[in-house]
């Protein structure tokens with residue numbers, strides 16, 4: 001990056017993006033959420049150096065989760081009637097009994113928060129066996145509360161069930177094609193944030209595939225800095241943790 005570009009970048013970093021609260025229409029809100037997160041992702045990646053991949057990965061994870069909260073506030077402003085229709089409540093954990101597939105950044109956020117590493121060695125890549133592991137989620141506490149709540153993946157922040165009895169039924173029945181009933185309009189807002197960051201990854205050829213949360217956290221627990229450096233350099237550090 002030449003000096004003129006650096007100067008411009010610094011100026012952009014000092015300017016404040018348009019606040020979501022000043023935006024009114026659905027299309028404007030969607031565009032703003034997406035473009036702000038796209039830009040934040042670029043800015044954070046711009047600070048990547050040979051010795052700070054772990055820090056950069058944590059900053060990326062934090063930015064997605066912070067932007068998720070902003071997106072949910074914007075959604076609430078647009079659809080004020082939705083939150084009262086939602087059935088998700090503290091210590092309700094039906095969705096935690098499913099195998100959690102998340103983005104790598106979600107695993108980064110959880111792994112960075114752990115005081116003790118998650119130790120797990122994958123025995124087989126057999127598809128059927130793979131579907132059975134980490135059910136329930138390894139971070140579900142004995143009291144059915146999330147032990148990594150502050151750092152929980154985006155999907156755990158954004159799951160907005162509109163029928164908890166159906167959540168229970170689909171988990172207990174183990175139907176092959178099961179789907180938690182959700183308010184898809186509201187749920188889409190946090191998804192926008194994630195998609196903006198994943199779009200940058202796609203353009204830079206950084207792995208954006210979904211991973212099994214427990215497997216990815218166990219991988220990161222082995223050597224957080226080395227694994228994140230390999231991943232952000234475009235490597236396949238999470239190959240063993242993908243589901244497809």
Ligand code: SF4
Pocket residue numbers: 093095096097100137138139140141145146147148149152153156
């Ligand atoms: S991370 Fe927490 S909220 Fe998400 S599935 Fe696991 S226990 Fe549940």
